[in-house]
Amino acid sequence: MIAGNWKMNCDTVATEKLLKSLIAALPAEPKADVVVCPPFTSLETAGRLLKDSPISLGAQNMSEKEGGAYTGEVSSSMLLTVGTSFCILGHSERRQYYGETDELVNVKAQRALQAGLKPIICVGETLEDRESGQTEKVLGKQLDGALKGFSADDLKKSVIAYEPVWAIGTGKTATPEMAQAVHRFIRERISGIDKDAAENLPILYGGSMKPGNAKELLAQPDIDGGMIGGAALKADDFVAIINAV
Ligand code: PGA
Numbered sequence: 001m002i003a004g005n006w007k008m009n010c011d012t013v014a015t016e017k018l019l020k021s022l023i024a025a026l027p028a029e030p031k032a033d034v035v036v037c038p039p040f041t042s043l044e045t046a047g048r049l050l051k052d053s054p055i056s057l058g059a060q061n062m063s064e065k066e067g068g069a070y071t072g073e074v075s076s077s078m079l080l081t082v083g084t085s086f087c088i089l090g091h092s093e094r095r096q097y098y099g100e101t102d103e104l105v106n107v108k109a110q111r112a113l114q115a116g117l118k119p120i121i122c123v124g125e126t127l128e129d130r131e132s133g134q135t136e137k138v139l140g141k142q143l144d145g146a147l148k149g150f151s152a153d154d155l156k157k158s159v160i161a162y163e164p165v166w167a168i169g170t171g172k173t174a175t176p177e178m179a180q181a182v183h184r185f186i187r188e189r190i191s192g193i194d195k196d197a198a199e200n201l202p203i204l205y206g207g208s209m210k211p212g213n214a215k216e217l218l219a220q221p222d223i224d225g226g227m228i229g230g231a232a233l234k235a236d237d238f239v240a241i242i243n244a245v
Contacts (some may be wrong), residue, residue: 023053027243062089124206175218215244
């Protein structure tokens with residue numbers, strides 16, 4: 001799976017332009033499941049444009065509440081009505097700038113699953129965590145918290161994205177070996193819930209993945225795809241990453 005996280009980029013006009021270029025450049029049968037995650041205001045436009053395409057639509061966040069007096073929030077059912085089938089949850093930017101905790105990510109993930117949306121749950125260590133030898137401890141805590149109460153069936157409808165915070169938008173990428181070791185750790189940790197579901201769970205790598213480094217990263221046995229930020233905003237780069245699968 002190759003997922004594009006557009007972050008706070010692309011109004012409706014830019015969304016239409018980027019998606020038209022993407023649809024034109026994408027092979028008829030892409031080698032990966034392709035997901036794009038534009039901002040909320042572009043989801044309806046994107047949903048319309050992607051209707052008969054092989055590209056699925058995802059949101060970047062959602063409310064943990066079902067509906068009601070929660071100013072500024074968007075619910076899972078609202079996302080479904082515009083054709084969204086995935087939702088990124090717990091991205092490090094949400095954790096860092098908006099105070100999202102593992103507990104909140106867990107409630108959101110449960111809500112997404114109940115509504116029929118597939119959560120793409122993000123985890124990742126900071127540079128400080130890595131340098132102090134805390135990577136596995138931090139990731140273990142994030143996974144245990146975000147996946148609390150998950151059944152094997154829930155795992156079958158979920159995706160994990162490993163995004164080392166120090167590699168996001170920095171141009172620094174984890175080496176394929178470094179990323180593979182963490183992906184293996186994640187899969188083993190999750191096999192505590194269900195071994196088969198963990199073996200089949202898509203675990204994406206995210207953090208400065210580009211056409212030039214995608215192939216090596218995607219060749220690792222436990223790297224099942226990528227979450228692409230910056231390079232997802234250029235149709236040619238995004239398609240080159242998909243073609244590297
Ligand atoms: P990047 O972002 O590819 O620009 O590093 C990845 C992400 O934050 O999902």
